[in-house]
Amino acid sequence: METVSTNRSHGGVQGVYRHASSATSTDMTFAVYVPDHDSGQKLPALWYLSGLTCTHANVMEKGEYRRLASELGLIIVAPDTSPRGEGVPDDPGYDLGQGAGFYVDATQEPWAEHFHMRSYVEQELPALVAEQFPVDVQRRGIFGHSMGGHGALTIALRNPGEWKSVSAFAPIVAPGQCPWGKKALGRYLGEDQSAWREHDACALIDDGARVTDILVDQGAADQFLGEQLKPDLLVDACQRASIPLTLNLREGHDHSYFTISTFMDDHLRWHAERL
Amino acid sequence: METVSTNRSHGGVQGVYRHASSATSTDMTFAVYVPDHDSGQKLPALWYLSGLTCTHANVMEKGEYRRLASELGLIIVAPDTSPRGEGVPDDPGYDLGQGAGFYVDATQEPWAEHFHMRSYVEQELPALVAEQFPVDVQRRGIFGHSMGGHGALTIALRNPGEWKSVSAFAPIVAPGQCPWGKKALGRYLGEDQSAWREHDACALIDDGARVTDILVDQGAADQFLGEQLKPDLLVDACQRASIPLTLNLREGHDHSYFTISTFMDDHLRWHAERL
Numbered sequence: 001m002e003t004v005s006t007n008r009s010h011g012g013v014q015g016v017y018r019h020a021s022s023a024t025s026t027d028m029t030f031a032v033y034v035p036d037h038d039s040g041q042k043l044p045a046l047w048y049l050s051g052l053t054c055t056h057a058n059v060m061e062k063g064e065y066r067r068l069a070s071e072l073g074l075i076i077v078a079p080d081t082s083p084r085g086e087g088v089p090d091d092p093g094y095d096l097g098q099g100a101g102f103y104v105d106a107t108q109e110p111w112a113e114h115f116h117m118r119s120y121v122e123q124e125l126p127a128l129v130a131e132q133f134p135v136d137v138q139r140r141g142i143f144g145h146s147m148g149g150h151g152a153l154t155i156a157l158r159n160p161g162e163w164k165s166v167s168a169f170a171p172i173v174a175p176g177q178c179p180w181g182k183k184a185l186g187r188y189l190g191e192d193q194s195a196w197r198e199h200d201a202c203a204l205i206d207d208g209a210r211v212t213d214i215l216v217d218q219g220a221a222d223q224f225l226g227e228q229l230k231p232d233l234l235v236d237a238c239q240r241a242s243i244p245l246t247l248n249l250r251e252g253h254d255h256s257y258f259t260i261s262t263f264m265d266d267h268l269r270w271h272a273e274r275l
Numbered sequence: 276m277e278t279v280s281t282n283r284s285h286g287g288v289q290g291v292y293r294h295a296s297s298a299t300s301t302d303m304t305f306a307v308y309v310p311d312h313d314s315g316q317k318l319p320a321l322w323y324l325s326g327l328t329c330t331h332a333n334v335m336e337k338g339e340y341r342r343l344a345s346e347l348g349l350i351i352v353a354p355d356t357s358p359r360g361e362g363v364p365d366d367p368g369y370d371l372g373q374g375a376g377f378y379v380d381a382t383q384e385p386w387a388e389h390f391h392m393r394s395y396v397e398q399e400l401p402a403l404v405a406e407q408f409p410v411d412v413q414r415r416g417i418f419g420h421s422m423g424g425h426g427a428l429t430i431a432l433r434n435p436g437e438w439k440s441v442s443a444f445a446p447i448v449a450p451g452q453c454p455w456g457k458k459a460l461g462r463y464l465g466e467d468q469s470a471w472r473e474h475d476a477c478a479l480i481d482d483g484a485r486v487t488d489i490l491v492d493q494g495a496a497d498q499f500l501g502e503q504l505k506p507d508l509l510v511d512a513c514q515r516a517s518i519p520l521t522l523n524l525r526e527g528h529d530h531s532y533f534t535i536s537t538f539m540d541d542h543l544r545w546h547a548e549r550l
Contacts, residue, residue, distance in 0.1 A: 008496070008525075009533035064339050066536070221283070250283075258284035261341070 001132055004029065010066035011036050016056065019128060023120040024083035025113060030125065031056040031078040032133055035070040042136035044275035045075040045129065046268070047163075049121065049144030049151040052180070053099045055080050059145075062257035068265050072272040075135055079121055081147070083114040095180050096187055102175070103151030104199050106188035115188060118199075122155055141165035141271040145260055146224070147172055147180070149216075153201035153234075157209035165274035167215035167267045169260050170222055173234035174202040180228050202237040213244040215270045217263040219253030276407055279304065285341035286311050291331065294403060298395035299358035300388060305400065306331040306353040307408055310345040317411035319550035320350040320404065321543070322438075324396065324419030324426040327455070328374045330355050334420075337532035343540050347547040350410055354396055356422070358389040370455050371462055377450070378426030379474050381463035390463060393474075397430055416440035416546040420535055421499070422447055422455070424491075428476035428509075432484035440549035442490035442542045444535045445497055448509035449477040455503050477512040488519040490545045492538040494528030 004016040012035035021028040037043055046069075048059050056078045059065070069076050082088075082101030089110040091097035101117035130137050142163045144152035149171020156166035175181020176196050185196045197203040218231050225231075231247055238245040253259040279291040287310035296303040312318055321344075323334050331353045334340070344351050357376030364385040366372035376392035405412050417438045419427035424446020431441035450456020451471050460471045472478040493506050500506075506522055513520040528534040 007529060007531055007533035008494075008527040008537075010537045014533055061337050061532075064342070064536075067339070067540075219283075252283040254282060256282055257336075258282035258289055258341075261339075262283075262285045265342075 001128065009033075011070040012066060014060060014066065016060075017132075021083070021120055021124060023116040023124040026083040026085055026088055028083065028120065028125075029056055029080055031060045032129065033066055033069055033076040034133060035073055035075070037073065037134060042134050043073050043075045044139035044141070044272070045077055045133075045135040046271050046275070047077045047079070047121075047140070047142045047152075049103065049142065049148030050078065050081050051144070051146030051148050052081070053094050054148075055099070058257065059260070062261060063264055064261035065264050065268060068268045072268055074268060074272060074275070075133060077125075077129055079125055082117060088114050093183075096184055100147065100184060102147060102184045102188060102199070103154065104185065104188050107195070108188060108190050111188050117151075121151065122159065139164060139275040141275050143167040143169070143267055143271065144171070145169040146229075146255065149173075150175060150181070150201065153214070154199055154204060156211050157201060157204040158198060160209075160211050165271045166211055167270050169216075169263065169267070170218050170224070170229055170255055171201070171216060171234075172229060174200055174230055176200045176203060177233060178228045178230060202233050205237040205241045205243065210241065210243060212274070214238065214246070215267065216245065216247045217259070217266070218247065218249055219255060219259045220249050220251050221253055222255045224255055276403065284308075286345040287341060289335065289341065291335070292407075296358070296395055296399060298391045298399040301358040301360055301363055303358065303395065303400075304331055304355055306335045307404065308335075308341055308344060308351040309408060310348055310350070312348065312409060317409050318348050318350045319414035319416070319547070320352055320408075320410040321546050321550070322352045322354070322396075322415065322417045322427075324378065324417065324423030325353065325356050326419070326421030326423050327356070328369050329423075330374070333532065334535070337536060338539055339536040340539050340543060343543045347543055349543060349547060349550075350408060352400075352404055354400055357392060363389050368458075371459055375422065375459060377422060377459045377463060377474070378429065379460065379463050382470070383463060383465050386463050392426075396426065397434065414439060414550040416550050418442040418444070418542055418546065419446070420444040421504075421530065425450060425456070425476065428489070429474055429479060431486050432476060432479040433473060435484075435486050440546045441486055442545050444491075444538065444542070445493050445499070445504055445530055446476070446491060446509075447504060449475055449505055451475045451478060452508065453503045453505060477508050480512040480516045480518065485516065485518060487549070489513065489521070490542065491520065491522045492534070492541070493522065493524055494530060494534045495524050495526050496528055497530045499530055
């Protein structure tokens, strides 16, 4: 692992790191914020998964998480959203290929060689982070935005013992029922929709997956609300499964980091209480 | 004035606006954050001037000012750092031309036609903001970063009745005594250094300009500290003039927005107490 940059901020260190990933067969870049702590102390880690077009840098620059993460003693990990670089396939659309990994292990060409963001985020990067940073591996939570909210929900639902808390900003709750998800899952996983279910939070819940509880903040003025995000589907699935869901519909708020930063504190406190 | 974008955030509205400037003879873009307020209520406004290479967007995205600005009821105004666009002169260096207006009215060619950032920030934009936003024109403060810290200090020192409070992050305190300043003032104002003094905070103080007090936060690990920023010169000038200066040297902190965002709350409170 190579250090790209470190900056002192809000009583901690914001770092950016690069490593050769075996999951994606590319170099991968990620960000980790570590609050000051006692020597030998291990801190809970909260993982943030980003949305379409983003890298590790969007939430690092615009997420406004460092002040309260330091106060709460939370390490924040922000992976990239896909493999990148020369030799990595891409698509002209912003919603497929580089910047749009959808947190799946692709089985279809030309994506199958590099697009293994599920293995990367579920397995490879947590092992690296546990080795290189002062994290308490028993206390790990996950959240994310839009496509990253989808990633957070599905990863937590598949591995509730490993991720103790989950929340999301404006998540894609049912990729099998929206244009972004149908395009991405169809191209990465093929047209057999049974293979999509473990990458669809609502389908996972209907198939029996459970988490303790879920927090979602969703802008009421989000331009993707009705066609892509469809929080009502998550409300219904959680009701059927008796999963406590706190869904805050935020008047006037859109899909941007201006919304994410506004409710970041609430989400950090949600996770800190559970980790 | 044209609205480029508005986003709801932290209990207020972050807007970006564009207008045809008579000072610069170009279109100019600027950002204004307005916290929610009672109908008819006028709020104090705090102006943030940015550093080399920046636009209005850097502090808007990375400054982390909205949460506390809403709590304190402060409007935040962030102008661009220079005229821009086709037909506007530029320089290959990042420290001259577009993105590097230095808050002066240039008298030298090829800059004299458009580079009037002093008139723009001191006169034209305040008048427009007073007309278009719910500001109390009697309660106005100014701060900034690096080149923008220079702008804030010099504008406040020249107009202490109009700007009631002043602070800076890592300001250029004496452009006449550092490479950035000598290059910019020489090219914009000519080689007669007597014309530079009203654009040099330390020279202004030595020439009798006064403000009530000054707050400066400066990273101790700032790569520009010794060669360009030289806070000791401001310490000496303020001592000679009996201007109370609070200079916080921040261990481990560099010149970036990771530092600015860390101490943003302190600066907002400093201004709110004085406005």
